[in-house]
Amino acid sequence: MGRSLTGSRCRNCGNVAFPPARGCQSCGGSDQETLELGTCGTVWGFTVQRFAPKSPPYVVPEGGFVPFAVGYVELPEGVKVEAVLDCTDFARLDGAEVTLVATEPVPRFATDAALVSEGATS
Amino acid sequence: MSGDVSIIGAGLSKFGRQPGRTGRDLALEAIAAALADAGLAWPDVQVAFGGSDGSGLADTLVADLGLTGIPFTNVKNGCATGGSALMSAMNAIRSGAAEIALAVGFDKHPRGAFDPRPEDWGLPAAYGEAGLMVTTQFFGIKIARYLREHGISERTLALVAEKAYRNGSLNPNAWRREPISADEIAAADMVNDPLTRFMFCSPGEGGAAIVLASESVAAGNGRAVRVLGAATRTRRFGSFEVFSPSIQGSGRPSSVSSDAAAAAFAAAGVTPDEVDVAQLQDTESGAEIMHLAECGFCKDGEQEAMIAAGETEIGGRLPVNTDGGCIANGEPIGASGLRQVHEIVTQLRGEAGDRQVRRGHSADPRVGFTHVYGAPGISACTVLAV
Ligand SMILES: [Zn+2]
Numbered sequence: 001m002g003r004s005l006t007g008s009r010c011r012n013c014g015n016v017a018f019p020p021a022r023g024c025q026s027c028g029g030s031d032q033e034t035l036e037l038g039t040c041g042t043v044w045g046f047t048v049q050r051f052a053p054k055s056p057p058y059v060v061p062e063g064g065f066v067p068f069a070v071g072y073v074e075l076p077e078g079v080k081v082e083a084v085l086d087c088t089d090f091a092r093l094d095g096a097e098v099t100l101v102a103t104e105p106v107p108r109f110a111t112d113a114a115l116v117s118e119g120a121t122s
Numbered sequence: 123m124s125g126d127v128s129i130i131g132a133g134l135s136k137f138g139r140q141p142g143r144t145g146r147d148l149a150l151e152a153i154a155a156a157l158a159d160a161g162l163a164w165p166d167v168q169v170a171f172g173g174s175d176g177s178g179l180a181d182t183l184v185a186d187l188g189l190t191g192i193p194f195t196n197v198k199n200g201c202a203t204g205g206s207a208l209m210s211a212m213n214a215i216r217s218g219a220a221e222i223a224l225a226v227g228f229d230k231h232p233r234g235a236f237d238p239r240p241e242d243w244g245l246p247a248a249y250g251e252a253g254l255m256v257t258t259q260f261f262g263i264k265i266a267r268y269l270r271e272h273g274i275s276e277r278t279l280a281l282v283a284e285k286a287y288r289n290g291s292l293n294p295n296a297w298r299r300e301p302i303s304a305d306e307i308a309a310a311d312m313v314n315d316p317l318t319r320f321m322f323c324s325p326g327e328g329g330a331a332i333v334l335a336s337e338s339v340a341a342g343n344g345r346a347v348r349v350l351g352a353a354t355r356t357r358r359f360g361s362f363e364v365f366s367p368s369i370q371g372s373g374r375p376s377s378v379s380s381d382a383a384a385a386a387f388a389a390a391g392v393t394p395d396e397v398d399v400a401q402l403q404d405t406e407s408g409a410e411i412m413h414l415a416e417c418g419f420c421k422d423g424e425q426e427a428m429i430a431a432g433e434t435e436i437g438g439r440l441p442v443n444t445d446g447g448c449i450a451n452g453e454p455i456g457a458s459g460l461r462q463v464h465e466i467v468t469q470l471r472g473e474a475g476d477r478q479v480r481r482g483h484s485a486d487p488r489v490g491f492t493h494v495y496g497a498p499g500i501s502a503c504t505v506l507a508v
Contacts, residue, residue, distance in 0.1 A: 009366075018368040025370055026359045044369075047262030049253060049315040054237065057250025071258055072369055080369040084252060090315070093271060105248030 004039050005081060008032040018076040037078040038102040041109070043093050046071025046085055072096055073109050079086055086110035088117055128210045128340035129347045129506070131160025132464040135228070137451045138297030140327055147178025147227035147427030148329035150186055156331035162222065164188045167333070169214045170205040172226035173197035173479075175455035180226055196480020200466045201403070201494050202331065202354055204228050204459025205502020209354050211334050216370075219338045229326035229454035243365045243498075249356045258322065259365040260407070263407030264313030269316065272423035274411065276312040280304040281429050282407035283321045285450055289436065290450025292477040295442030297326055298450040321407040330460035332467075347467045350505040353392030354384040364497045368481025379403075382501035383417035383493060390505035394418040397505075399469045401438060401462035403437045404447040410434075414442070417503070419491050445470060459494040459502055465488035472506045 007021035012029035018037060023030050029046075047089035052058065069085040071093070084106060087093050098109035110118065126341040133155025135148035149172070155162060164187045172180030173196050180233040181194040202362040206225035211223035236257055239321060240250045247253055269276065290296035302320055309319040340346040360371030369375060387393060394417065402417065404410040411425045419440060420428055428434060434442040445451060445465040450460055468474045472486035479487050490506045 016372060017370055032352060045263045045267035047259055048267055048312070049256065049314060050312045051257060053253040053256050054234075057240070057247065058253045059251040068253070070254060071263055078372040082254065084254075084368050085196075105246075106252040106254055 003103055004036040005107055007035050007037045007077070007094040008053065009035045012047060018079050022055050037079070037081070041075040041081075041098060043085065043096045043098055044072040044074040044080045046093050048090050048122070058079040061075045069093055073107075081107050083109045085106035086118065088113040125216050125218075126337045127215045128337070128343070129332055129349060129463070129467050130335045130340055130343055130345070131156040131158075131162065133157070133159055133331045134461060134464050135294055136330035137295055137326060137328035137454070143230070144187070145228050145230035145327070145329070146183060146456075149174070149180065149183055149226055149331070150329075152228065152329035152331040152457075153183070153187065153224065153226055156333050157241070161332040164331065165190050166222055167224045168220035168222050169211065169228065171197055171210040172224070172225040172228075173199070173203045173207060173228065173456050174229045175200060175203065176231060177229045177456065180228075183226070184216060187383045193200055196204040199274045200498070200500060201455055201496025202459060202465070202500040202502040203354075203456045205354050205504070206492050207353055208332060208334075208460065208463065208504065209333075209502065211353055212349060216337050221339050222283055223334045224331060225334065226329065226331040227303060227331035227456035227458070227460045228325040229456040231454060233325070236325055238365065245367060247366060249365075249367070252292070255365065255494060256314070256345060257364055258314045258317065261406045261408060262317050264362060265406070265412065268318055268408070274423065276318055276428045277304070277308065278411060278426055278429050279316060279321055279407045280308040280338055282404070282410050283307045283390070285435060286404060286407070286447050286449035289444055289477060290381075290446030292436075293445045294452070295444045296450045296451045298446065317406050317408060321449075323405055323448035323453045326454050326459040328451065328454040328461065330464055331455045331464055345471050347470050348507050349385040349477060350507050351388070352390060352502070352504040353382045353385035353389060354500070354502040355385065359497050378479065378499050378501045379413055379416040379493060380418070381496045382503045385507050386458040386503035387418065392489060392505050396489075397440065397445060397489050397491045398481050400442050400491040400493070401444075401447070401465055402442055402493045404443055404449050405453065405466055409495070410442060413493060416486065417491070436477055436479055444474065444477050444479060455496070459483055459492070461495065462492040463506070465503060466492055466506050470506060472482040
């Protein structure tokens, strides 16, 4: 798909940040290099947004609000990135392997099952 | 640091919705109550610290209190506003700059307040458009992971909220005074799994004030409560906070509450098992569960059995949030930290009425603890004793 999230790595201590850091939260160093983050990870934690968030700022999708999962995906670099999580079953999200499917407007990852069903419908 | 600091006065305004009254009105009510409790008048106060999150500047209160010329510093530190004001007041006394100091916190938030804007949190506007600027998501994510990791049931979340409403029903000053059963709490609308609507506190209204005094002023005051230790902290690397686009570092997130609690206990020379009554930040019922461990009162996972056995109830081994906490009193951000201190002072003096904690069968509690936690990763703790 050729897309990835851009983070940064500290040239002093190696800490990886997302979004790219101005200063390192771990060592305070200011020398940061940009880094394309891995596109596969595991769900570290999540919840389900059961009600439409207040709008604005929330932009209700075409077809109306449906509950969605939001959580943190642990990437190979160790950083856990907040993302919308596409899945077919909320109950099977904990620890699930997920793949990056969008970087905008916010990071979005999908489970294999969701990828299959999204592929079937699109 | 030399010189003990004691609390000689504590006062609250009414908590809960009060149409027609401003946040400043609530602050003035709390200050008047605290001064009356101390047997003092405003001209006796030599230095003051205070603040609100969204209801104005504390130093403007002098227009109604009296223009005595004292230094009055505004504090704005989110949920730690009251704790920071208290720390500053303590330090003023310890430094010898004052013998009598006042800390005040207040707020009046409208219904459904707390509309965070992505720009204020250093986030792209897209986080709001995508529906991620929702405070409650953070609490859901954190407690959902914690429950799974440590084998705690969702039922325990309902039991914590049930206790909050029950304790609120015993507290004449609480906002929510109707008991709600654990079954009803568990069956209420899900906000962010596993947290239902009745497990959260609501933006609220209230003021709280504390009068502190030096050793020489407090000497002979039979109702004085000593501040054994107090600490405020900001988050260290690797913490997990609301509105974080990522959690950096590997392994378990750090806890600012653990840091602040450990510092307060160390300063006090007290261990958590010596505490007779505690006030822990309960933005939602999961927070109380996690803060029990983060503040050192149990190991991760032990809460399930502790709470099932009633150990955190008013009659239990470690009563927690005896006034109903944020869940029953609401969350006026600037006031909550000092409300907690007020409750511990009331308990240690044996003046808590229907909700009074007893050590063993008769004695009043001797050591109390308060803890606040809030965005963007701040905590303030105190250890108090008689
Ligand atoms: Zn670094």
